[in-house]
Amino acid sequence: MAKRITYLGLALAAALSLPAVAQDDDTIYWLDNYQEALRQSKKTGKPIFLEYRCEP
Amino acid sequence: MDNVDIGLFEHDRHNTLYFYLLNSDEQIYMRYGGRDSASPETYLNLASLEVALAKGLELHERYKKGDLAQTPRPAPDFPKNYPMLVERTFARGQCVECHLIGDFQNMHREKDNTLDKLKDLYRSPDIKVLGIHLDVPKGLVVKETKGAAAEAGIQPGDAIKAVNGKTVYTFADLQHQYDKLDRRTSTEVRFTVERGHAPPRELAVKLPARWWYYDARYRQSSVDPRLYFESRPLSEDEKRKHGLAVDGFASEVTRVDSFATMMKSHQLQEGDIVFAVDSVERNPYAHTADVYMKLKQTPGDVVKLSLLRNGQRLESSLTTYRMSFRK
Numbered sequence: 001m002a003k004r005i006t007y008l009g010l011a012l013a014a015a016l017s018l019p020a021v022a023q024d025d026d027t028i029y030w031l032d033n034y035q036e037a038l039r040q041s042k043k044t045g046k047p048i049f050l051e052y053r054c055e056p
Numbered sequence: 057m058d059n060v061d062i063g064l065f066e067h068d069r070h071n072t073l074y075f076y077l078l079n080s081d082e083q084i085y086m087r088y089g090g091r092d093s094a095s096p097e098t099y100l101n102l103a104s105l106e107v108a109l110a111k112g113l114e115l116h117e118r119y120k121k122g123d124l125a126q127t128p129r130p131a132p133d134f135p136k137n138y139p140m141l142v143e144r145t146f147a148r149g150q151c152v153e154c155h156l157i158g159d160f161q162n163m164h165r166e167k168d169n170t171l172d173k174l175k176d177l178y179r180s181p182d183i184k185v186l187g188i189h190l191d192v193p194k195g196l197v198v199k200e201t202k203g204a205a206a207e208a209g210i211q212p213g214d215a216i217k218a219v220n221g222k223t224v225y226t227f228a229d230l231q232h233q234y235d236k237l238d239r240r241t242s243t244e245v246r247f248t249v250e251r252g253h254a255p256p257r258e259l260a261v262k263l264p265a266r267w268w269y270y271d272a273r274y275r276q277s278s279v280d281p282r283l284y285f286e287s288r289p290l291s292e293d294e295k296r297k298h299g300l301a302v303d304g305f306a307s308e309v310t311r312v313d314s315f316a317t318m319m320k321s322h323q324l325q326e327g328d329i330v331f332a333v334d335s336v337e338r339n340p341y342a343h344t345a346d347v348y349m350k351l352k353q354t355p356g357d358v359v360k361l362s363l364l365r366n367g368q369r370l371e372s373s374l375t376t377y378r379m380s381f382r383k
Contacts, residue, residue, distance in 0.1 A: 034060050041080035047116040049109075050076040052065070052089075052154050 062157060063133030067232065068180045069158030070275050072096035074228065075105075077112035083126060085115040087228035092182045093271045099227045103193035108226045138164055155276070162279045166354065173351050174239035174268060174341060177280055180231050181268040186245070186261050196230060198249075208261040210249060217256055218248035239268045239341075266343060281355040281376035284316035285309050285324050289343045298329060298364060306331035307344035322374040325365065332362035349376065 030051075031037050041048045064082060067074055067089070073096070074089035088108050090099045118124040135141055135152065141160035145152045158179075165171035183190075187203030188210065190196065196216040198205075218224060219233035237245060244260045251257070272280065287307035290300070300306045309328040316322055324330070330345035331337055333352070342348035345361070353359060355378030363370050 038080050038082070045120060047085070047112065048076070048078045048080070050065070050078065052067075052069075052071070052074040054072045054154055 059134070061132045062135060063130050066130060066133070067228070068235065069154045069156075069161075070179070071154070073100060074154075077109065077116075079116060079119050081126075082129070083119065083124075085112045085119075086225045087232060088226050090180065090226075090228040090231040092180075092184065093274055099190070099192055101192045104195045104226070107195045111225050140164065159276075159278050162277060166279050171279060172239075173279070177275075177277060177350070178239070178268045178270065178272055180235050181237075182270045183230070183234060185264065185267050185270070190227065192227075195226060196224065204261050204264055208247075208259045210247060210259055210261070211251065214249040214251050216247055216249055218258075220246050221248070237263075237268075266341065269343075269347070276379055278379055279355065280350060280379065281353045281357065282315075282321075282379055283346050283349055283374065283376060284313035284319065284321045285346065286311040286313075287330065287344045287346050290329065298331075300329075300331045300364075301337045304331060304337040305339055305342045305345055305348050306337070307346070319377055320375070321377065322361070323372055324361075324363070324374070327365070329364040330361050331364065334359050335362070337362075349374075355379070 071089045078084045187205035189200040191199035198214045224230045248258045
């Protein structure tokens with residue numbers, strides 16, 4: 001499933017971190033810039049997985 | 057974070073984790089998260105997340121084919137609209153913690169006299185109060201029903217598909233819709249459920265008294281006055297026995313926090329019966345004296361308590377305090 005989602009994930013931890021992008025090796029790289037996530041989603045046609053997360 | 061439309065991503069900020077699945081047009085397919093007062097993890101589950109994401113990808117395919125209706129976008133809202141949030145986070149180079157957004161929003165509402173504690177303090181009411189217990193790994197499949205939900209005809213195995221006519225795919229979707237109910241005027245909530253291969257049916261669940269209430273102390277909210285005691289509501293028989301208003305909020309102190317002495321907040325003792333606050337004995341939304349004060353008082357207020365101690369009527373004062381949490 002990871003490869004199907006241009007994982008634009010916003011993680012709002014102590015802040016808002018963003019999307020993760022699934023690469024061929026299935027590693028997920030989280031983005032922390034919302035506008036960049038939107039751009040990547042537009043470019044790849046993949047949906048955004050946005051995360052708000054509290055970090056201890 | 058300062059350029060993110062938090063109006064679009066409006067949710068109860070006291071969730072430890074909260075996910076959205078959306079497209080590049082910022083159309084949200086679904087939310088994932090939600091919690092109850094017992095734990096931030098009650099409704100978080102990998103199996104249910106996978107179910108949700110599979111549905112989200114299905115919706116995304118429909119979107120790409122132009123087969124998905126656009127949903128109305130909520131009014132925009134940005135962190136800059138909350139000067140206290142900006143001043144105490146961005147301006148100091150500090151992180152914007154989720155709960156701080158909600159807390160500063162409430163502090164601004166308090167300042168502007170628009171704070172509605174029934175809604176703003178008691179966000180995300182617990183559906184278990186209705187008697188709905190979900191089979192969490194399966195998403196919105198009902199595991200057990202009791203009380204109002206059972207009386208309405210919801211059965212174990214039913215799959216919830218909509219709340220008050222709004223499609224829901226996840227518990228977070230459900231809780232988000234349920235949270236929209238008016239605490240003062242709503243009398244029922246309608247659930248659309250699927251049962252086996254039968255057509256979906258809509259069942260109206262009658263809302264019990266104080267359906268919105270739960271122990272909200274985990275929120276560490278700045279607008280929630282700290283009282284440093286807990287109480288239990290007296291039964292009608294107990295109120296009659298003590299000569300108190302049967303429809304009043306008289307309640308027995310069950311626990312006194314050590315902070316009460318440290319902060320010189322009050323001198324209540326376990327077993328005291330508080331039957332009036334500033335001479336008020338009744339309130340349509342409060343079933344205990346502490347809930348009444350939480351709803352009516354602003355942190356910092358000093359109130360007069362009327363109480364029974366060992367059968368004697370006494371008056372005492374209580375000073376409420378404001379929680380200042382990680383600011």
